[in-house]
Amino acid sequence: MEQVIINGAILSANYALIALGITLIFGIMNVLNFAHGQLFMIGGLVVYWISAVVGLPYGVGVAAATLSVGLIGMAMERGLFARVMAEAGREENAMLLAVGTAFLLENAALYLFGEKQRGIPPMVQGVYRLGAAFLPANRLVVFLISVALVIAVLVFVHFTRTGRAMRALAQDRTATTLMGVDAGRISMLGFGLGAALAGIAGALLISVTGVNAGVGAAISTKAFIMIMIGGAGVIGGALLGALALGFAEAVGYALFPGSVTYLIIFVALIVFLLVRPQGIMGRPWG
Helix, strand or coil, rough: CHHHHHHHHHHHHHHHHHHHHHHHHHHHCCCCCCCHEEEEEEHHHHHHHHHHCCCCCCCCCHHHHHHHHHHHHHHHHHHHHHHHHHHCCHHHHHHHHHHHHHHHHHHHHHHCCCCCECCCCCCCCEEEECEEEEEEHHHHHHHHHHHHHHHHHHHHHCCHHHHHHHHHHHHHHHHHCCCCCCCHHHHHHHHHHHHHHHHHHHHHHHHCCECCCCCCHHHHHHHHHHHHHHHCCHHHHHHHHHHHHHHHHHHHHCCCHHHHHHHHHHHHHHHHHCCCCCCCCCCCCC
């Protein structure tokens, strides 16, 4: 049980970065970014290229992954999503655009890096023993960094002028615009921040599990599970969803084979959505 608790806590912290990113994008743009997992993949591959190929320190790779994926997210919002939403005015068009963008990024990564799993050595060596459980030092570092980043994002969103503008835009875009907020600029920054969080998650987890060109679909699926559990567009709900999925995985992998674990998770999710389709913290009206 101690091992399950430790594994669940580590998974939840890592998933929280992914869930927060896609929640920010959905809350501000009202679009499910199906390319979110591919942004995670890019973050990991950038770290692999800088650390394993170029030979620069891991910290430089993480910084480069954060900046590059954030800029890609901002470019996607300005050059793709904002234009489509302005012209079409239908969220379905933007979702189809996101699917196409996901395939584009995935195939670009496949062309540049191939289909092999890519990884880098752990940041730190060693294993700690906590009672009957074992905790690799590298996973502990990743956990602490993830928790610190989640706290930093929450502080930014709740206590800075730009963060409050993002929250206001997510609640009522028209009223926020009438109050003088530059909706276009805030949307671009929010999309960039959400993408950067996915990139950081990929940059951290490449030292634990590695990444490949096809990992994006699985990560996007997990992101959608988390926001459906917690409530789409709700930051607190994203964290609850990450906690629920992390511990569900930890318990499932301890008791069942991997494929059976996600079969049970999907069945439980269907039943949950039949009872509460808006999620734990979502509003019944949308």
